[in-house]
Each structure stands twice: as C-alpha cells, then as structure tokens.
Amino acid sequence: MNQLSVQHLLGIKHINKADIDLIFKTADHFKEVINRPIKKVPSLRDITIANLFFENSTRTKLSFELAEKRLSADVINFSASQSSVKKGETLIDTANNILSMKVDLIVMRHPHVGACDFLSKHVNARIVNAGDGTHEHPTQALLDSYSIREKLGSVAGKKIVIVGDILHSRVALSNIYALKLQGAEVKVCGPKTLLPKYIEELGVSIEPNIKKALEWCDVANVLRVQNERMAINYFPSTREYTQLFGINKSLLDSIGKKIVIMHPGPINRGVEITSDVADADQSIILNQVENGVAIRMAVIYLLAEQIKRN
Amino acid sequence: MFGTTMSKKILLNSKEINIILHRLACQLIENHNNFKNTVLIGIQPRGTFLAERLVTILKDEYHISNIEFGQLDITFYRDDFRRREAPLEANKTNINFIVEDKNVVFIDDVLFSGRSIRAALTAIQSFGRPINIELLVLIDRRFSRHLPIQPDYRGRQVDVINEEKVTVNWKERDGKDAVYIINK
Numbered sequence: 150m151n152q153l154s155v156q157h158l159l160g161i162k163h164i165n166k167a168d169i170d171l172i173f174k175t176a177d178h179f180k181e182v183i184n185r186p187i188k189k190v191p192s193l194r195d196i197t198i199a200n201l202f203f204e205n206s207t208r209t210k211l212s213f214e215l216a217e218k219r220l221s222a223d224v225i226n227f228s229a230s231q232s233s234v235k236k237g238e239t240l241i242d243t244a245n246n247i248l249s250m251k252v253d254l255i256v257m258r259h260p261h262v263g264a265c266d267f268l269s270k271h272v273n274a275r276i277v278n279a280g281d282g283t284h285e286h287p288t289q290a291l292l293d294s295y296s297i298r299e300k301l302g303s304v305a306g307k308k309i310v311i312v313g314d315i316l317h318s319r320v321a322l323s324n325i326y327a328l329k330l331q332g333a334e335v336k337v338c339g340p341k342t343l344l345p346k347y348i349e350e351l352g353v354s355i356e357p358n359i360k361k362a363l364e365w366c367d368v369a370n371v372l373r374v375q376n377e378r379m380a381i382n383y384f385p386s387t388r389e390y391t392q393l394f395g396i397n398k399s400l401l402d403s404i405g406k407k408i409v410i411m412h413p414g415p416i417n418r419g420v421e422i423t424s425d426v427a428d429a430d431q432s433i434i435l436n437q438v439e440n441g442v443a444i445r446m447a448v449i450y451l452l453a454e455q456i457k458r459n
Numbered sequence: 460m461f462g463t464t465m466s467k468k469i470l471l472n473s474k475e476i477n478i479i480l481h482r483l484a485c486q487l488i489e490n491h492n493n494f495k496n497t498v499l500i501g502i503q504p505r506g507t508f509l510a511e512r513l514v515t516i517l518k519d520e521y522h523i524s525n526i527e528f529g530q531l532d533i534t535f536y537r538d539d540f541r542r543r544e545a546p547l548e549a550n551k552t553n554i555n556f557i558v559e560d561k562n563v564v565f566i567d568d569v570l571f572s573g574r575s576i577r578a579a580l581t582a583i584q585s586f587g588r589p590i591n592i593e594l595l596v597l598i599d600r601r602f603s604r605h606l607p608i609q610p611d612y613r614g615r616q617v618d619v620i621n622e623e624k625v626t627v628n629w630k631e632r633d634g635k636d637a638v639y640i641i642n643k
Contacts, residue, residue, distance in 0.1 A: 187585040190535035
C-alpha cells in the first residue's frame, strides 16, 4: 500500500488503518526533513494550495501553511473575516472563484459540520478538512496518534482517556475514530452535560471520575473548554470544572504511575490543566505541534501525488 | 520467475564484483587519502549496499577508520513526481553530519539516465554546500544519459539497449553478488 484509499481527507471516518500507516510512514520521512539544516523539499513546486479559514485558527493554520511551504507548494491564504463571505457570497462561489485561479488543493476550516464534505462534491480540487464545526479534525487526530506512537512505540493496546468537552470537540470525535481504528482502548471523562448522549455507540466507555480515569490510562488527552461554542452554561462555573476535571501536579503524582499528557491547544492554563502539568516532562504538547507539521506534509504530499499531471 | 520472452544473462559474477570493489576502493584512497575531509553518500535504495561494501573494504583491508558515511533518499527531489503510474515510495535518509566544505562522493549501483543523480545533487544541498561532489557507480550504462552527468569512478561500462535492464544483486539482500542484463 503506497497510495491513500481516498481522494480527500474529510475525516478519519472515511479512511482505513492502511491509510493511517501510510501517512505515518510518510510523516517519518518528513520529520527527518524538517530537522535538516535546510528544511524543504521541492516535491510540490507545481501545486497551488488555498487555505480557506472560515473560522479562527492559529496553530492549525500556521502548521498547514508551514507544511505546504516545506513541500514547496504555492500557498494562498483566505480568512473569512476579511472576505466576501461577509458580503453574502456562498461557499461554492467562494471556492469556485478561488479555483478559477488554478488551485489544486483546498485546506478548509469551517464552523459548519459537513462543509468540507459538501465542498468536495461540488468543486474540482482535493479537500483537506482542517476542522468542520464540532464534527471532525482529522489531521489533529493523526498527529495525536503519531505522537503516542512516537512516545510509547505503538497505539494498539494502549489506554487513552479523552478528558473534557467531548460534546463540542471535533478533536475528540476524530481521535476516537483514529484510536479505535488502531486498536487502542478509549475512555472519555467529563461533565455529563458535555458528553454526547450516544457516545458509547462509538465503542468508548465513560469514566466520570478524573482520578480513576488517570489511574486507568497510559495517555490523557486533555481538551480545551470551548467557551465560544457554548451558548448555554454546561457547568456551573469554571472553578467547579477545574476542581472536578482539572488536572494538577498533585493529582498526577497521586496516581502512582507516569502517564503521558497531551493537549491539542490552545491551553486554558489553570482551567483544564495547570501550568506545571502542561510544562512537565511527561507532557508531549510541544512534540504534538512539531509532529503536526510532519503529518500535514504527509497528508498533502499523498493527496497531491494523486493529482496526475497531464 | 521470468516469462519465456525474458532472457537473463550474467554480466559480472561475484568474483569479478569483488575485484572491482577493491579497485574502486583503491581509486577512492588515491584521491581522498585518509578521508579526513570526505564523506561517502549511498543513494537510496540501491546505492547503499555498494556504499556499505566499500566502507567495509576501506576499514577492514585498508585500515581507514572514521569514514563518514550517510544514506540519501531522493524521492522528494525527483522530477517525475505525479508523472508515474505507481506512486513512489520513500526510503530513509540518514545523514548525521553537515557536508559544508566537504568532499562528497555519491555512490550508486547503476548510472542510466542521470536523473537520480540530478535529484541527489539537489537533495544534498539541504545538508550544506560541499566543496565538490564526485560520482562512483558500479555499472555505467553508456549512451543512455538524459542529462550531462558522468561518473568519476566506474566499475564497468556497458552498452545495453533501452529495452534491457541492468540489475545488481547483493549477497546481503539477494543471496549472492551478481550483475545481470535482463531482456524484457
């Protein structure tokens, strides 16, 4: 297997284990490339990529842009706040206008679930989902699994707990798909109001107690409390959330083993994790960021490879 | 393994290869003395076997220690990306040193169109600016170049037509050392 089974990366739900293995294998090579004195390869010099961000992003956008530039692609950036979307242009019109400028691949983040799926059916370009609403964020899940594999040797058989706001988290959903696909055991831990009703249908179990969850797991992937997606109060106060589900050093020291701490960022320091945990040597948060560039290079490279030159 | 229309004839046997490897090692010593400022780079995937063999000979038989040796993969530098039927598969690059101000010797098994070496010339720039770059090949297929690239050290020069393929087998991987010309 040296070709992806899909033409777009819309979500982990649409790919298989062999795809993940291929992406990781390719990312291994790119990780070596980005640690060279000159961190660039010329592979995509005749490919143009548009980054369409209809929702705010810092690290994902930077990471994608860096990945694209490290592959020598031409990159154009678009953010909704400065665009014609404000003037009422539809998504397809925006995308088609950009495609008229001969763009080969679109990386899109959008506040609406399924926006990338919709776009992939209506425009002639490869689509990479950089987060669609509360649905999926596939490259984040891939880089999370890649970081676990790097730290612990493999993902299969490992116990991973995802802590926090599962309901609003595209990172959680993509991670659950990716981890299950690779044979990991997954639990979720968070306030009942922030756990989707049928979450167990995905083959994960619920652990309401943070201490028990940490005692059980090899890796804790701690999610951000997404205040911007909460129109109502899902828990009484931030202070109460921190007391019940926040991870601090003394809690971590009390479980009697060293687990790996992950966070997709941005961190609310002092809310879901304290600074001493985020900066501890068992935290691989910054490795996740570095691996993010390698993973995105791999995804883009493998999709671009399918765009045959004629 | 081979169909009826395919013929396979031996070009070099293991004894001949061994003699050639020793000659190439001596030629390298002639130009690079103690290899103090020289690095050997095997081109992935097939050049690395030849490079490893030469390093072993230089170390064991000519007592040259501390030879800097790396493996360079050129997949991401090739000029036929998106132009091939089957996707390319990358190999490991393993260069733990900077080639700035060094003499670099590229080592590959067969020189054909010269395109791999063109890619390697670009790829090596990621590791610094060498003083000079030389090319060592086991088999030089004459009259088949697409680019103005010629070897500095050659094991054997052969004239084969385009439909023929030259394959190098190595003991470590294929069971015995041999070079074949295969007629498709």
